[in-house]
Amino acid sequence: MSSAEALPIVVLSCQVLQDLLTDPGRGGLLPEGLAREIVFLDYGLHRVPSKMTWTLQETLDQIEAPSVVVLGYGLCGNGLQGIKAGRHTLLVPRVDDCIALLLGTRHAYIREFEAVPGTYYLSKGWLESGSHPLKEYLEYVPKYGPERAIWIMDQQYQNYERVVLVAHSQRDLETYRPQALEVARFCERWGMRYEEILGSDAYVRRLVELIQGVAERGMAALDDAGKDFLVIPPGGEIHQEHFVR
Protein backbone atom coordinates (compact mmCIF):
# COMPACT_ATOMS: atom_id res chain seq x y z
CA MET A 1 0.00 0.00 0.00
CA SER A 2 1.06 3.61 -0.49
CA SER A 3 2.31 5.92 2.22
CA ALA A 4 -1.26 7.14 2.56
CA GLU A 5 -1.80 4.05 4.66
CA ALA A 6 0.36 5.61 7.37
CA LEU A 7 -1.81 8.73 7.70
CA PRO A 8 -2.81 8.88 11.35
CA ILE A 9 -6.44 9.24 12.34
CA VAL A 10 -7.46 11.71 15.02
CA VAL A 11 -10.96 12.10 16.41
CA LEU A 12 -11.92 15.56 17.68
CA SER A 13 -15.47 15.41 18.92
CA CYS A 14 -18.11 16.95 21.11
CA GLN A 15 -18.71 15.02 24.31
CA VAL A 16 -22.21 14.22 23.08
CA LEU A 17 -20.72 11.41 20.97
CA GLN A 18 -18.45 10.04 23.67
CA ASP A 19 -20.64 7.11 24.66
CA LEU A 20 -21.53 6.17 21.12
CA LEU A 21 -17.90 6.24 20.05
CA THR A 22 -15.94 4.92 22.99
CA ASP A 23 -17.95 3.47 25.83
CA PRO A 24 -17.37 -0.29 25.56
CA GLY A 25 -20.16 -1.12 27.99
CA ARG A 26 -22.62 0.88 25.92
CA GLY A 27 -21.74 -0.36 22.46
CA GLY A 28 -18.95 2.10 21.77
CA LEU A 29 -18.45 1.82 18.07
CA LEU A 30 -14.89 2.96 17.53
CA PRO A 31 -12.52 -0.02 17.66
CA GLU A 32 -9.60 0.49 19.98
CA GLY A 33 -6.35 1.55 18.43
CA LEU A 34 -7.99 2.82 15.26
CA ALA A 35 -7.53 6.47 16.16
CA ARG A 36 -4.13 7.64 17.29
CA GLU A 37 -5.74 10.31 19.43
CA ILE A 38 -9.29 10.94 20.60
CA VAL A 39 -10.24 14.29 22.09
CA PHE A 40 -13.67 15.09 23.48
CA LEU A 41 -14.51 18.74 24.03
CA ASP A 42 -17.07 20.21 26.37
CA TYR A 43 -20.81 20.03 25.55
CA GLY A 44 -21.56 23.72 25.64
CA LEU A 45 -19.05 25.11 23.12
CA HIS A 46 -21.74 25.87 20.56
CA ARG A 47 -23.44 28.37 22.88
CA VAL A 48 -20.93 30.96 21.74
CA PRO A 49 -20.29 29.71 18.21
CA SER A 50 -17.15 31.80 17.70
CA LYS A 51 -15.70 30.14 20.79
CA MET A 52 -16.38 26.74 19.28
CA THR A 53 -14.65 27.86 16.09
CA TRP A 54 -11.44 29.09 17.66
CA THR A 55 -11.28 26.27 20.20
CA LEU A 56 -11.56 23.67 17.45
CA GLN A 57 -9.13 25.52 15.20
CA GLU A 58 -6.58 25.79 17.98
CA THR A 59 -6.89 22.09 18.82
CA LEU A 60 -6.69 21.15 15.15
CA ASP A 61 -3.58 23.26 14.60
CA GLN A 62 -1.84 21.60 17.53
CA ILE A 63 -1.96 18.22 15.78
CA GLU A 64 1.49 18.17 14.26
CA ALA A 65 1.51 15.27 11.84
CA PRO A 66 -0.78 15.60 8.82
CA SER A 67 -3.74 13.47 9.75
CA VAL A 68 -7.25 12.52 8.84
CA VAL A 69 -9.16 14.42 11.49
CA VAL A 70 -12.70 13.28 12.18
CA LEU A 71 -14.79 16.11 13.58
CA GLY A 72 -17.60 14.80 15.76
CA TYR A 73 -19.75 17.87 15.16
CA GLY A 74 -22.37 19.23 12.85
CA LEU A 75 -22.46 22.82 11.62
CA CYS A 76 -23.62 23.60 15.18
CA GLY A 77 -24.86 27.14 14.76
CA ASN A 78 -21.97 27.96 12.41
CA GLY A 79 -19.40 26.78 14.95
CA LEU A 80 -17.70 24.86 12.13
CA GLN A 81 -17.87 27.72 9.66
CA GLY A 82 -14.42 28.97 8.71
CA ILE A 83 -12.53 26.04 10.18
CA LYS A 84 -9.36 25.62 8.10
CA ALA A 85 -8.09 22.13 7.41
CA GLY A 86 -4.47 23.28 7.19
CA ARG A 87 -2.28 20.22 6.73
CA HIS A 88 -5.07 17.82 7.62
CA THR A 89 -7.94 16.16 5.81
CA LEU A 90 -11.23 16.69 7.62
CA LEU A 91 -14.11 14.23 7.74
CA VAL A 92 -17.37 15.74 9.03
CA PRO A 93 -20.95 14.47 9.26
CA ARG A 94 -23.07 16.67 7.02
CA VAL A 95 -25.63 17.66 9.62
CA ASP A 96 -26.82 20.91 11.18
CA ASP A 97 -26.37 19.66 14.73
CA CYS A 98 -25.94 16.49 16.77
CA ILE A 99 -29.64 15.64 16.96
CA ALA A 100 -29.45 13.97 13.54
CA LEU A 101 -26.50 11.92 14.86
CA LEU A 102 -28.45 10.86 17.95
CA LEU A 103 -31.57 10.03 15.98
CA GLY A 104 -29.51 8.11 13.46
CA THR A 105 -30.48 9.51 10.08
CA ARG A 106 -31.04 12.87 8.48
CA HIS A 107 -34.48 11.62 7.52
CA ALA A 108 -35.43 11.02 11.17
CA TYR A 109 -34.16 14.49 12.06
CA ILE A 110 -36.25 16.17 9.37
CA ARG A 111 -39.27 14.09 10.32
CA GLU A 112 -39.07 15.11 13.96
CA PHE A 113 -38.14 18.71 13.19
CA GLU A 114 -41.07 19.23 10.84
CA ALA A 115 -43.51 17.44 13.11
CA VAL A 116 -42.63 19.36 16.27
CA PRO A 117 -40.09 22.15 15.77
CA GLY A 118 -40.45 23.18 19.41
CA THR A 119 -38.67 20.17 20.85
CA TYR A 120 -36.10 20.17 23.62
CA TYR A 121 -33.97 17.03 23.37
CA LEU A 122 -32.45 15.23 26.33
CA SER A 123 -29.71 12.68 26.04
CA LYS A 124 -28.02 10.78 28.85
CA GLY A 125 -24.92 12.94 28.43
CA TRP A 126 -26.88 16.16 28.77
CA LEU A 127 -28.80 14.84 31.74
CA GLU A 128 -25.56 13.81 33.44
CA SER A 129 -23.89 17.14 32.76
CA GLY A 130 -26.92 19.17 33.78
CA SER A 131 -27.56 20.68 30.36
CA HIS A 132 -31.29 21.11 30.69
CA PRO A 133 -33.88 23.70 31.75
CA LEU A 134 -34.28 22.55 35.36
CA LYS A 135 -30.56 22.81 36.07
CA GLU A 136 -30.46 26.13 34.25
CA TYR A 137 -33.25 27.49 36.45
CA LEU A 138 -31.55 26.28 39.63
CA GLU A 139 -28.36 28.06 38.57
CA TYR A 140 -30.22 31.31 37.96
CA VAL A 141 -32.03 31.41 41.30
CA PRO A 142 -29.07 32.46 43.49
CA LYS A 143 -27.99 35.02 40.91
CA TYR A 144 -31.33 36.59 39.97
CA GLY A 145 -33.75 35.49 42.70
CA PRO A 146 -36.58 33.00 42.12
CA GLU A 147 -39.05 35.40 40.45
CA ARG A 148 -36.60 36.86 37.97
CA ALA A 149 -35.13 33.40 37.34
CA ILE A 150 -38.47 31.90 36.34
CA TRP A 151 -39.23 34.95 34.21
CA ILE A 152 -35.93 34.41 32.36
CA MET A 153 -36.84 30.76 31.83
CA ASP A 154 -40.32 31.70 30.56
CA GLN A 155 -38.84 34.02 27.92
CA GLN A 156 -36.67 31.20 26.63
CA TYR A 157 -38.93 28.17 26.85
CA GLN A 158 -42.56 29.24 26.63
CA ASN A 159 -42.73 28.51 22.91
CA TYR A 160 -41.56 24.90 23.19
CA GLU A 161 -44.05 22.03 22.86
CA ARG A 162 -42.29 18.91 24.06
CA VAL A 163 -39.28 17.47 25.82
CA VAL A 164 -37.90 14.26 24.33
CA LEU A 165 -35.49 11.75 25.82
CA VAL A 166 -33.35 10.10 23.13
CA ALA A 167 -31.38 6.98 23.99
CA HIS A 168 -29.93 4.10 22.02
CA SER A 169 -31.29 1.17 23.93
CA GLN A 170 -34.48 0.36 25.78
CA ARG A 171 -32.30 -0.16 28.84
CA ASP A 172 -30.90 3.36 28.61
CA LEU A 173 -34.38 4.83 28.14
CA GLU A 174 -35.43 3.12 31.36
CA THR A 175 -32.28 4.09 33.22
CA TYR A 176 -32.55 7.77 32.35
CA ARG A 177 -36.34 8.09 32.42
CA PRO A 178 -36.56 9.18 36.09
CA GLN A 179 -34.11 12.05 35.54
CA ALA A 180 -35.78 13.00 32.29
CA LEU A 181 -39.19 12.98 33.97
CA GLU A 182 -37.94 15.32 36.66
CA VAL A 183 -36.92 17.77 33.96
CA ALA A 184 -40.21 17.16 32.12
CA ARG A 185 -42.24 17.92 35.24
CA PHE A 186 -40.52 21.28 35.50
CA CYS A 187 -41.19 21.91 31.81
CA GLU A 188 -44.90 21.27 32.26
CA ARG A 189 -45.02 24.91 33.24
CA TRP A 190 -44.84 25.71 29.53
CA GLY A 191 -47.24 22.98 28.48
CA MET A 192 -44.41 20.78 27.22
CA ARG A 193 -45.35 17.10 26.90
CA TYR A 194 -42.86 14.28 27.57
CA GLU A 195 -41.91 11.76 24.90
CA GLU A 196 -39.18 9.20 24.32
CA ILE A 197 -37.43 8.27 21.10
CA LEU A 198 -35.30 5.19 20.61
CA GLY A 199 -32.45 6.68 18.63
CA SER A 200 -30.26 4.85 16.21
CA ASP A 201 -26.49 4.66 15.96
CA ALA A 202 -26.70 4.30 12.17
CA TYR A 203 -25.08 7.63 11.32
CA VAL A 204 -22.20 7.22 13.76
CA ARG A 205 -21.78 3.63 12.61
CA ARG A 206 -21.34 4.83 9.03
CA LEU A 207 -18.79 7.38 10.23
CA VAL A 208 -16.83 4.62 11.98
CA GLU A 209 -16.98 2.48 8.83
CA LEU A 210 -15.42 5.33 6.88
CA ILE A 211 -12.70 5.66 9.50
CA GLN A 212 -12.03 1.92 9.28
CA GLY A 213 -11.87 2.24 5.51
CA VAL A 214 -9.23 4.95 5.80
CA ALA A 215 -7.20 2.78 8.19
CA GLU A 216 -7.34 -0.16 5.79
CA ARG A 217 -7.23 1.45 2.36
CA GLY A 218 -5.88 4.95 2.92
CA MET A 219 -7.38 8.16 1.58
CA ALA A 220 -9.11 6.41 -1.31
CA ALA A 221 -11.68 5.21 1.21
CA LEU A 222 -12.94 8.77 1.53
CA ASP A 223 -14.08 8.71 -2.10
CA ASP A 224 -16.92 6.54 -0.81
CA ALA A 225 -17.97 9.11 1.79
CA GLY A 226 -21.16 10.00 -0.04
CA LYS A 227 -23.52 12.91 0.45
CA ASP A 228 -23.95 12.42 4.17
CA PHE A 229 -20.35 13.34 4.92
CA LEU A 230 -18.05 16.21 4.08
CA VAL A 231 -14.43 15.66 3.16
CA ILE A 232 -12.33 18.81 3.35
CA PRO A 233 -8.89 18.36 1.78
CA PRO A 234 -5.68 19.96 3.09
CA GLY A 235 -5.77 23.71 2.52
CA GLY A 236 -9.56 23.67 2.44
CA GLU A 237 -12.04 25.45 4.67
CA ILE A 238 -15.47 24.52 6.03
CA HIS A 239 -18.32 26.73 4.84
CA GLN A 240 -21.93 26.95 5.87
CA GLU A 241 -23.01 26.21 2.28
CA HIS A 242 -21.41 22.76 2.49
CA PHE A 243 -24.24 21.77 4.80
CA VAL A 244 -27.08 22.96 2.58
CA ARG A 245 -28.82 20.12 0.82
Next chain:
Amino acid sequence: MSWLYERISTAILEGDSDKTADLVKKALDEGLPAKEVLDNGMVAGMSEVGARFKVGEMFVPDVLVSADSMQAGLNVLRPYLISSGVKLLGKIVMGTVKGDLHDIGKNLVNMMCEGAGFEVIDIGFDVDPQQFVDAIKEHQPDVVGMSAMLTTTMRAMAHTIKAIEESGLRTTVKIMVGGASVDAAFAERIGADGYGSNAPSGVDLAKRLAGVA
Protein backbone atom coordinates in the same frame (compact mmCIF):
# COMPACT_ATOMS: atom_id res chain seq x y z
CA MET B 1 -23.30 65.45 26.52
CA SER B 2 -24.94 64.89 29.86
CA TRP B 3 -23.33 62.42 32.22
CA LEU B 4 -26.84 61.13 32.78
CA TYR B 5 -26.78 59.38 29.43
CA GLU B 6 -23.84 57.27 30.49
CA ARG B 7 -25.50 56.48 33.80
CA ILE B 8 -28.61 55.32 31.95
CA SER B 9 -26.51 53.12 29.67
CA THR B 10 -24.80 51.61 32.69
CA ALA B 11 -28.10 50.97 34.44
CA ILE B 12 -29.29 49.08 31.36
CA LEU B 13 -26.03 47.17 31.12
CA GLU B 14 -26.44 46.18 34.76
CA GLY B 15 -30.07 45.21 34.21
CA ASP B 16 -31.36 47.55 36.88
CA SER B 17 -34.93 48.41 35.89
CA ASP B 18 -35.68 50.72 38.81
CA LYS B 19 -32.50 52.70 38.39
CA THR B 20 -33.06 52.99 34.62
CA ALA B 21 -36.58 54.34 35.12
CA ASP B 22 -35.39 56.77 37.84
CA LEU B 23 -32.52 58.07 35.75
CA VAL B 24 -34.73 58.52 32.68
CA LYS B 25 -37.18 60.52 34.80
CA LYS B 26 -34.32 62.59 36.22
CA ALA B 27 -33.01 63.29 32.72
CA LEU B 28 -36.44 64.40 31.52
CA ASP B 29 -36.96 66.54 34.65
CA GLU B 30 -33.69 68.27 33.84
CA GLY B 31 -35.08 69.12 30.41
CA LEU B 32 -33.00 66.75 28.33
CA PRO B 33 -34.66 66.00 24.97
CA ALA B 34 -36.55 62.71 24.97
CA LYS B 35 -35.00 61.60 21.68
CA GLU B 36 -31.50 62.15 23.02
CA VAL B 37 -32.28 60.22 26.18
CA LEU B 38 -33.44 57.39 23.94
CA ASP B 39 -30.53 57.42 21.52
CA ASN B 40 -27.60 58.42 23.74
CA GLY B 41 -28.71 56.68 26.90
CA MET B 42 -30.92 53.74 26.13
CA VAL B 43 -30.04 52.62 22.62
CA ALA B 44 -26.37 53.14 23.45
CA GLY B 45 -26.75 50.89 26.49
CA MET B 46 -28.52 48.12 24.60
CA SER B 47 -26.01 48.35 21.76
CA GLU B 48 -23.24 47.64 24.24
CA VAL B 49 -25.28 44.68 25.55
CA GLY B 50 -25.64 43.38 22.00
CA ALA B 51 -21.93 43.69 21.32
CA ARG B 52 -20.96 41.87 24.51
CA PHE B 53 -23.52 39.14 23.86
CA LYS B 54 -22.13 38.57 20.40
CA VAL B 55 -18.67 37.74 21.76
CA GLY B 56 -19.90 35.68 24.69
CA GLU B 57 -19.27 38.20 27.45
CA MET B 58 -22.96 38.44 28.24
CA PHE B 59 -25.53 35.70 27.93
CA VAL B 60 -29.23 35.39 27.23
CA PRO B 61 -30.39 35.97 30.84
CA ASP B 62 -28.35 39.19 31.04
CA VAL B 63 -29.73 40.36 27.71
CA LEU B 64 -33.28 39.66 28.86
CA VAL B 65 -32.80 41.54 32.10
CA SER B 66 -31.18 44.49 30.31
CA ALA B 67 -33.99 44.57 27.75
CA ASP B 68 -36.48 44.64 30.58
CA SER B 69 -34.64 47.60 32.07
CA MET B 70 -34.80 49.39 28.75
CA GLN B 71 -38.52 48.65 28.66
CA ALA B 72 -38.87 50.22 32.10
CA GLY B 73 -37.09 53.30 30.79
CA LEU B 74 -39.25 53.37 27.66
CA ASN B 75 -42.39 53.29 29.76
CA VAL B 76 -41.28 56.54 31.42
CA LEU B 77 -40.05 58.03 28.14
CA ARG B 78 -42.98 57.23 25.89
CA PRO B 79 -45.36 60.08 26.76
CA TYR B 80 -42.47 62.55 26.37
CA LEU B 81 -41.55 61.08 22.98
CA ILE B 82 -45.12 61.40 21.80
CA SER B 83 -45.57 64.93 23.06
CA SER B 84 -42.21 66.01 21.62
CA GLY B 85 -43.67 65.10 18.27
CA VAL B 86 -41.37 62.24 17.31
CA LYS B 87 -43.01 61.26 14.10
CA LEU B 88 -43.86 57.76 12.99
CA LEU B 89 -40.81 56.49 11.16
CA GLY B 90 -42.62 53.77 9.29
CA LYS B 91 -44.15 50.34 9.63
CA ILE B 92 -42.30 47.09 10.21
CA VAL B 93 -43.61 43.52 10.07
CA MET B 94 -41.48 41.21 12.20
CA GLY B 95 -41.54 37.45 12.47
CA THR B 96 -39.47 34.37 13.28
CA VAL B 97 -39.47 32.03 10.28
CA LYS B 98 -41.07 28.64 9.80
CA GLY B 99 -39.78 25.90 12.05
CA ASP B 100 -38.12 28.29 14.46
CA LEU B 101 -39.59 29.30 17.78
CA HIS B 102 -36.81 31.52 19.09
CA ASP B 103 -38.05 35.06 19.50
CA ILE B 104 -35.96 36.82 22.15
CA GLY B 105 -33.88 38.67 19.56
CA LYS B 106 -36.93 39.55 17.51
CA ASN B 107 -38.76 40.84 20.59
CA LEU B 108 -35.77 42.97 21.43
CA VAL B 109 -35.69 44.48 17.95
CA ASN B 110 -39.44 45.11 18.21
CA MET B 111 -39.07 46.96 21.49
CA MET B 112 -36.23 49.11 20.25
CA CYS B 113 -37.88 49.92 16.94
CA GLU B 114 -41.09 50.90 18.72
CA GLY B 115 -39.07 53.08 21.04
CA ALA B 116 -37.44 54.70 18.03
CA GLY B 117 -40.83 55.54 16.54
CA PHE B 118 -41.74 52.67 14.24
CA GLU B 119 -45.09 50.92 14.23
CA VAL B 120 -44.21 47.28 14.70
CA ILE B 121 -46.50 44.42 13.71
CA ASP B 122 -45.24 41.22 15.29
CA ILE B 123 -46.54 38.16 13.46
CA GLY B 124 -44.98 35.74 15.91
CA PHE B 125 -42.82 32.66 15.48
CA ASP B 126 -42.91 29.58 13.22
CA VAL B 127 -44.33 31.85 10.52
CA ASP B 128 -44.57 30.20 7.15
CA PRO B 129 -43.82 32.09 3.91
CA GLN B 130 -47.49 32.55 3.01
CA GLN B 131 -48.19 34.20 6.34
CA PHE B 132 -45.42 36.72 5.65
CA VAL B 133 -46.96 37.41 2.24
CA ASP B 134 -50.41 37.84 3.80
CA ALA B 135 -49.03 40.22 6.42
CA ILE B 136 -47.37 42.35 3.73
CA LYS B 137 -50.67 42.54 1.83
CA GLU B 138 -52.61 43.43 4.95
CA HIS B 139 -50.26 45.94 6.58
CA GLN B 140 -48.21 47.29 3.67
CA PRO B 141 -45.08 47.76 5.76
CA ASP B 142 -41.97 49.63 4.76
CA VAL B 143 -39.72 46.93 6.18
CA VAL B 144 -40.08 43.20 6.77
CA GLY B 145 -37.81 41.66 9.38
CA MET B 146 -37.13 37.93 9.57
CA SER B 147 -35.45 36.16 12.44
CA ALA B 148 -34.05 32.64 12.70
CA MET B 149 -31.71 31.21 15.28
CA LEU B 150 -30.85 27.86 13.75
CA THR B 151 -28.90 27.06 10.61
CA THR B 152 -31.67 24.54 9.94
CA THR B 153 -34.36 27.22 9.80
CA MET B 154 -32.34 30.03 8.22
CA ARG B 155 -33.10 28.46 4.90
CA ALA B 156 -36.76 29.24 5.39
CA MET B 157 -35.73 32.87 4.92
CA ALA B 158 -34.79 32.10 1.32
CA HIS B 159 -38.16 30.39 0.78
CA THR B 160 -39.96 33.34 2.29
CA ILE B 161 -38.18 35.85 0.05
CA LYS B 162 -39.05 33.66 -2.91
CA ALA B 163 -42.71 33.60 -1.87
CA ILE B 164 -42.69 37.38 -1.55
CA GLU B 165 -41.15 37.65 -5.04
CA GLU B 166 -43.69 35.26 -6.52
CA SER B 167 -46.54 37.26 -5.06
CA GLY B 168 -45.23 40.35 -6.83
CA LEU B 169 -44.61 42.20 -3.58
CA ARG B 170 -40.81 42.13 -3.39
CA THR B 171 -40.30 45.66 -4.65
CA THR B 172 -42.84 47.07 -2.18
CA VAL B 173 -40.77 46.23 0.91
CA LYS B 174 -37.22 46.21 2.21
CA ILE B 175 -36.24 42.94 3.84
CA MET B 176 -33.88 42.65 6.78
CA VAL B 177 -32.73 39.42 8.37
CA GLY B 178 -31.09 38.51 11.63
CA GLY B 179 -30.39 35.75 14.10
CA ALA B 180 -27.51 33.95 15.73
CA SER B 181 -26.38 32.09 12.62
CA VAL B 182 -27.16 34.73 10.01
CA ASP B 183 -24.27 36.64 8.50
CA ALA B 184 -23.74 39.19 5.76
CA ALA B 185 -22.78 36.59 3.16
CA PHE B 186 -25.93 34.60 3.81
CA ALA B 187 -28.13 37.67 3.68
CA GLU B 188 -26.65 38.67 0.35
CA ARG B 189 -27.01 35.18 -1.06
CA ILE B 190 -30.71 35.02 -0.34
CA GLY B 191 -31.38 38.50 -1.67
CA ALA B 192 -32.17 40.31 1.59
CA ASP B 193 -31.65 44.07 1.69
CA GLY B 194 -29.75 44.07 4.94
CA TYR B 195 -28.75 42.06 7.95
CA GLY B 196 -28.25 42.81 11.64
CA SER B 197 -25.41 41.11 13.47
CA ASN B 198 -27.13 41.56 16.78
CA ALA B 199 -30.58 42.69 17.82
CA PRO B 200 -29.83 46.29 18.81
CA SER B 201 -28.23 46.92 15.41
CA GLY B 202 -31.66 46.14 13.94
CA VAL B 203 -32.91 49.64 14.78
CA ASP B 204 -30.32 51.47 12.70
CA LEU B 205 -30.80 48.93 9.95
CA ALA B 206 -34.57 49.45 9.96
CA LYS B 207 -34.09 53.21 9.82
CA ARG B 208 -31.67 52.93 6.92
CA LEU B 209 -33.96 50.60 4.99
CA ALA B 210 -37.02 52.72 5.68
CA GLY B 211 -35.07 55.73 4.41
CA VAL B 212 -35.31 57.63 7.68
CA ALA B 213 -31.77 57.22 8.99
